[in-house]
Amino acid sequence: MHLKDAVKNSFLFSDLSPESLADLEKISIRRTFGKGEMPFHEDEPANSLFMLGSGSVNLVKSSAEGKEQLIRTVKPGEIFAEAALFSGENYPVTAIATAKSIVYSINKEKLLKFISKKPEVSLKMMGAMARLLRHLNSLIADLTLGSVSSRLAKFLLTKYNETGSKSFDLGMKKQDLAKKLGTAGETLSRNLSKFKDLSLIDIKGSYVVIKDLKGLKKYIEKE
Amino acid sequence: MHLKDAVKNSFLFSDLSPESLADLEKISIRRTFGKGEMPFHEDEPANSLFMLGSGSVNLVKSSAEGKEQLIRTVKPGEIFAEAALFSGENYPVTAIATAKSIVYSINKEKLLKFISKKPEVSLKMMGAMARLLRHLNSLIADLTLGSVSSRLAKFLLTKYNETGSKSFDLGMKKQDLAKKLGTAGETLSRNLSKFKDLSLIDIKGSYVVIKDLKGLKKYIEKE
DNA sequence: CGTTCGCTTGAGGCCGTTCAAGCGACGTGG
DNA sequence: CCACGTCGCTTGAACGGCCTCAAGCGAACG
Numbered sequence: 001m002h003l004k005d006a007v008k009n010s011f012l013f014s015d016l017s018p019e020s021l022a023d024l025e026k027i028s029i030r031r032t033f034g035k036g037e038m039p040f041h042e043d044e045p046a047n048s049l050f051m052l053g054s055g056s057v058n059l060v061k062s063s064a065e066g067k068e069q070l071i072r073t074v075k076p077g078e079i080f081a082e083a084a085l086f087s088g089e090n091y092p093v094t095a096i097a098t099a100k101s102i103v104y105s106i107n108k109e110k111l112l113k114f115i116s117k118k119p120e121v122s123l124k125m126m127g128a129m130a131r132l133l134r135h136l137n138s139l140i141a142d143l144t145l146g147s148v149s150s151r152l153a154k155f156l157l158t159k160y161n162e163t164g165s166k167s168f169d170l171g172m173k174k175q176d177l178a179k180k181l182g183t184a185g186e187t188l189s190r191n192l193s194k195f196k197d198l199s200l201i202d203i204k205g206s207y208v209v210i211k212d213l214k215g216l217k218k219y220i221e222k223e
Numbered sequence: 224m225h226l227k228d229a230v231k232n233s234f235l236f237s238d239l240s241p242e243s244l245a246d247l248e249k250i251s252i253r254r255t256f257g258k259g260e261m262p263f264h265e266d267e268p269a270n271s272l273f274m275l276g277s278g279s280v281n282l283v284k285s286s287a288e289g290k291e292q293l294i295r296t297v298k299p300g301e302i303f304a305e306a307a308l309f310s311g312e313n314y315p316v317t318a319i320a321t322a323k324s325i326v327y328s329i330n331k332e333k334l335l336k337f338i339s340k341k342p343e344v345s346l347k348m349m350g351a352m353a354r355l356l357r358h359l360n361s362l363i364a365d366l367t368l369g370s371v372s373s374r375l376a377k378f379l380l381t382k383y384n385e386t387g388s389k390s391f392d393l394g395m396k397k398q399d400l401a402k403k404l405g406t407a408g409e410t411l412s413r414n415l416s417k418f419k420d421l422s423l424i425d426i427k428g429s430y431v432v433i434k435d436l437k438g439l440k441k442y443i444e445k446e
Numbered sequence: 447c448g449t450t451c452g453c454t455t456g457a458g459g460c461c462g463t464t465c466a467a468g469c470g471a472c473g474t475g476g
Numbered sequence: 477c478c479a480c481g482t483c484g485c486t487t488g489a490a491c492g493g494c495c496t497c498a499a500g501c502g503a504a505c506g
Contacts, residue, residue, distance in 0.1 A: 083360075092360040130307075133352065133359065136356070137284060140362060143366060145290050148462075173485095174485070184463060185484085186464085186485090189486055190462090192486095193487090371493080408453075410494055412454055413454085
């Protein structure tokens with residue numbers, strides 16, 4: 001895949017002029033990562049912004065004991081490590097490719113120079129960061145204020161809204177979903193069984209069918 | 224207090240030219256809030272950016288059941304509700320003044336116009352958002368990956384680093400500290416007692432003396 | 447002097463964790 | 477083609493951290 005194509009889906013750079021695009025290409029580096037490889041680690045000095053061309057990347061925080069919290073999963077066209085651009089320290093999270101991925105990295109200083117000539121890009125950049133801020137805010141609220149079953153119900157309903165269908169695939173390993181929900185695999189397993197016993201859903205493998213929409217919605221509120 | 228003085232401590236606007244400052248003043252509204260009053264609520268449409276002139280403001284997320292998680296406490300000169308600027312929805316959090324505060328609010332569209340003429344301000348704005356992103360990232364990690372005692376130890380050591388002294392005041396009500404640490408008041412109380420019993424600290428009221436720095440540090444790692 | 451407020455302390459219970467064992471699906475090598 | 481190992485998931489049992497409810501206590505304040 002070429003940068004030109006990647007950029008089409010990109011929020012940040014989608015309507016750049018051809019000349020600008022050529023400039024951007026000069027300062028960006030294209031790399032591919034296999035499943036499990038890490039584009040960057042949270043204890044590395046941050047010197048680049050990244051854009052995902054294809055594949056999928058998870059952003060996680062990990063503790064000394066090896067526990068992990070999934071902060072965000074990046075989809076093609078999205079940028080990540082945006083905080084890296086503006087503070088001279090290390091990356092705040094670790095990036096892990098969960099599938100073969102094409103990643104463009106852009107050196108911090110060069111990008112800053114590039115951006116400063118293009119106010120539209122700055123605005124979009126801020127927009128992207130603002131959306132992230134919202135995401136993190138509600139993630140905090142979720143993790144702190146709610147229970148696992150409420151988070152699970154919310155996840156299922158979000159999937160339902162995204163796909164527009166009552167039956168869908170989880171789209172990730174249950175282990176990963178557990179991490180996303182900030183819990184252990186066993187606990188997720190039990191909660192899925194509970195929902196199944198209550199006839200709220202049916203589940204076979206990673207394939208889910210929502211049977212009782214209202215019932216699930218109640219679970220979101222019910223702490 | 225006049226906007227001019229507030230701006231001196233402000234990260235965003237600190238080195239604006241006098242003319243720009245005059246422009247800024249035209250589009251900003253000065254308001255004062257008493258303790259407990261709310262400059263904005265998380266279910267209100269977001270139409271302004273805020274800057275704290277003096278006083279102190281807490282940003283919280285609250286759940287249906289009235290539980291609250293403290294996301295950030297804003298200090299004079301800092302801006303807040305920055306995410307509001309770039310996405311047309313509601314405020315992501317609720318702001319509560321914890322002391323008599325002077326707050327400047329700036330209409331979203333007007334500020335955007337103002338900013339777009341000043342790339343330096345955009346850059347600073349992004350810097351501010353980047354710092355926030357980092358803050359939220361580590362908050363999530365803390366809340367998810369660690370225990371209350373670890374978070375408490377981290378808080379105490381941060382205070383120690385900030386003040387440079389082993390004895391200091393908590394700087395807030397214990398209730399508020401509990402919310403900041405994402406726990407209940409009772410649990411905080413027990414943990415403080417535990418640290419005291421272990422001779423890691425001494426505490427009288429909200430006045431703390433650190434007695435065993437290494438002991439506290441161990442608690443941070445220890446899950 | 448009584449009330450309110452912030453904090454502490456106790457008792458009980460629940461949710462989620464960890465450790466362990468077991469199970470089916472899958473792939474590989476004999 | 478089957479045996480075996482691995483992997484992801486499930487299930488059970490026990491433990492424990494944190495929460496809630498409730499009572500009590502000192503300090504501040506009217």
